[in-house]
Amino acid sequence: MTSIQEQSNIFDTDKLTPSEIVEYLNRFIVGQDKAKRAVAVALRNRWRRRQLNPEIAEEIMPKNILVIGPTGVGKTEIARRIARLTRSPFIKVEASKFTEVGYVGRDVESMIRDLTELSVNIVKTEHKKLVHDKAVKMAEEKILDLLIPKSDSSVSSETFSATDSDTDSAGNDQIITSTTADEIASQQSYLRTREKFRRLLKEGKLNNRHVEMDVQEKHGGLIEVFSSSGVEEIGMQIRDMMPGFFNQQKKRRKMTVEQAMKVITDEEQTKMIDMDKIVHDAIVRVEQNGIVFLDEIDKIAGREGGSGPDVSREGVQRDLLPIIEGSTIATKYGLIKSNHILFIAAGAFSVTKPSELIPELQGRFPVKVDVHSLSKDQMKQILVEPENSLIKQYQYLLGTEGLKLEFKPRALDAIAELAEQANELCEDIGARRLHTIMEILLEDLSFRATEMKRKTIRITDEYVKQRVSLKEIETAENVRKKAKVGFVE
Numbered sequence: 212m213t214s215i216q217e218q219s220n221i222f223d224t225d226k227l228t229p230s231e232i233v234e235y236l237n238r239f240i241v242g243q244d245k246a247k248r249a250v251a252v253a254l255r256n257r258w259r260r261r262q263l264n265p266e267i268a269e270e271i272m273p274k275n276i277l278v279i280g281p282t283g284v285g286k287t288e289i290a291r292r293i294a295r296l297t298r299s300p301f302i303k304v305e306a307s308k309f310t311e312v313g314y315v316g317r318d319v320e321s322m323i324r325d326l327t328e329l330s331v332n333i334v335k336t337e338h339k340k341l342v343h344d345k346a347v348k349m350a351e352e353k354i355l356d357l358l359i360p361k362s363d364s365s366v367s368s369e370t371f372s373a374t375d376s377d378t379d380s381a382g383n384d385q386i387i388t389s390t391t392a393d394e395i396a397s398q399q400s401y402l403r404t405r406e407k408f409r410r411l412l413k414e415g416k417l418n419n420r421h422v423e424m425d426v427q428e429k430h431g432g433l434i435e436v437f438s439s440s441g442v443e444e445i446g447m448q449i450r451d452m453m454p455g456f457f458n459q460q461k462k463r464r465k466m467t468v469e470q471a472m473k474v475i476t477d478e479e480q481t482k483m484i485d486m487d488k489i490v491h492d493a494i495v496r497v498e499q500n501g502i503v504f505l506d507e508i509d510k511i512a513g514r515e516g517g518s519g520p521d522v523s524r525e526g527v528q529r530d531l532l533p534i535i536e537g538s539t540i541a542t543k544y545g546l547i548k549s550n551h552i553l554f555i556a557a558g559a560f561s562v563t564k565p566s567e568l569i570p571e572l573q574g575r576f577p578v579k580v581d582v583h584s585l586s587k588d589q590m591k592q593i594l595v596e597p598e599n600s601l602i603k604q605y606q607y608l609l610g611t612e613g614l615k616l617e618f619k620p621r622a623l624d625a626i627a628e629l630a631e632q633a634n635e636l637c638e639d640i641g642a643r644r645l646h647t648i649m650e651i652l653l654e655d656l657s658f659r660a661t662e663m664k665r666k667t668i669r670i671t672d673e674y675v676k677q678r679v680s681l682k683e684i685e686t687a688e689n690v691r692k693k694a695k696v697g698f699v700e
Contacts (some may be wrong), residue, residue: 229255232296239292239599240285241592246580249276250293253553253578257500260551272550275535275575277508278557279565280582283641286557290504299500300330300493306556307510309527319530323540326501327547330493338489339480346479351412353475354468357422358408361401418469425461426474490544501552505531509558512567528572535575584634585641590627593642594618601645605653612660614668621672626652629675633684644684651679 232251233244240247253274260268278286287303294301304322339346411417466474511524534540537550556576558565565573585593594602595618602623606616630644652675656668 227254227258227296232293235296236289236292239597240288241596242585242589243285243289243582246276246278246286246289246582249278249578249580250289250555254293254297257551257553261499269550272537273553274578275554275556276578276580277565277576278555278580278582279560280557281559281561281584281639281641283639283643284582284585285642286582287504287506290502290555294502297500298333299502300326300333300497301502301504302326302329303504303506305506305510306508306527306531309511309530319527319534320540322503323497323534323547323549323552324542326503326552327493327497327542327544330497330501331490331544334489334493334496335484335486338484339477342480342483343476346476346483347472349479350472350475351409354412354422354471355405355408357424357471358412358417358420358468359401359404412468415469418467420468421465422468422471423463423465424471424474426464427461427478494545494547497552498548499551503552503554505554505556507558508556508568509560509563509565512558512560512563512565525569528569532571532575535572584639585631587624587627587631590630590642590645591623593645594623594626601649605649609653609656609660612663614656614660614663614666616656616668616670618670619672622670622675625672625675626679629679629681629684632681636681637684647684648679651684654678 229248229251232254233247236247236251253276256271256274260271263271278289280286291301291303293299302322302325304325309317309319309321408417511527513524534549535554537548540547540549554576565579594600602616602618609616626645626648629648630642633644633648634640652670655678656663
């Protein structure tokens with residue numbers, strides 16, 4: 212079992228105080244201060260637990276969070292940003308997609324298996340980066356061998372410098388060279404050519420040349436068989452029964468030098484990394500820093516009594532209980548303990564109430580936070596203040612065509628007011644409403660951008676009123692609803 216001190220070395224979050232975490236979240240998310248504070252405390256509590264004696268630390272469980280509020284107000288983004296900040300394995304799943312054991316569909320344990328797979332990929336990528344430079348050098352040598360293969364008469368540089376000595380009967384040293392003068396000259400010419408090609412390769416001047424090489428064939432995914440033992444376990448059993456079928460075979464392929472460099476570099480990186488250590492680190496990271504975001508948990512609220520697709524709602528809740536409370540899940544990388552994984556559940560609860568979840572599940576989420584609909588002022592803040600704000604995104608996109616977009620303050624007020632009114636008139640989809648308005652507003656500019664190079668476009672409130680109306684937004688909303696209904700049907 213990994214010690215608490217070892218885990219602390221792996222995850223250096225000592226300097227992240229709750230106020231600093233909230234300050235970081237404020238750079239990307241507007242409002243929802245209560246939710247930000249809740250996740251900041253939960254994250255800090257992880258560090259506090261690692262400072263304790265292992266026996267005590269093992270008894271302290273994470274305080275899972277239930278976020279209640281409408282869609283599009285930042286619930287998912289808070290969890291995603293926290294995971295990115297701490298380099299934690301993070302997965303978002305929709306509770307409504309799970310089915311009770313015994314029904315066709317994904318079981319709740321699959322989210323832990325997916326989280327583990329994600330963690331292994333994250334750690335594997337980090338380890339590959341550590342050996343990237345060395346792998347590139349080795350790939351360069353192999354590419355040069357493909358571009359200028361050695362002839363049978365050529366010798367290595369070690370052989371080129373080697374000599375054998377002997378002594379004649381008169382006592383004079385007699386040097387017997389291992390190569391002839393012609394072979395030496397040929398070797399020198401080869402080395403000069405190789406260095407010339409190496410320089411051209413590094414400068415990218417050989418990228419479009421074609422080479423032939425043997426590459427490992429990648430088989431398609433395993434046949435997924437749903438059973439109580441899980442897809443991964445079935446896949447491993449099939450591998451054991453038919454080992455020859457899954458052996459990776461090499462196939463001769465023709466590709467550009469640029470493509471070959473990527474393939475060979477990846478192969479060399481894979482050879483250099485230690486998969487056992489990667490799996491070990493990934494499991495520790497999942498167990499101690501994993502975050503699962505359970506969206507649409509309100510869709511499984513409510514008691515039994517119906518039929519059809521809703522019949523297993525309470526069954527899914529009961530299946531979630533042991534995982535959230537802490538249990539051991541079998542994955543293809545080993546057993547994963549979910550005791551210290553942080554679960555953040557979210558739901559609008561517009562039709563149901565949190566109290567309609569079964570009592571046992573309610574108790575697994577001791578921290579309950581309400582998030583509220585966005586006001587006009589907050590909509591305006593979302594347009595301009597975050598580092599990845601919507602206005603900046605469109606400015607960068609159209610900037611690639613030579614257009615410079617300038618939004619007047621009153622235009623931002625008009626856009627925010629339209630978003631607020633549309634959310635009141637139609638379904639409240641939060642900040643996602645801004646995407647609809649911006650698309651309608653800039654549709655003509657996006658279409659004609661190529662013909663309007665090197666021009667400055669000033670967006671005023673009059674321009675917004677001319678281009679966007681509540682009727683257009685309502686039409687777009689109806690189209691979205693019809694598409695959603697058609698998808699369900």
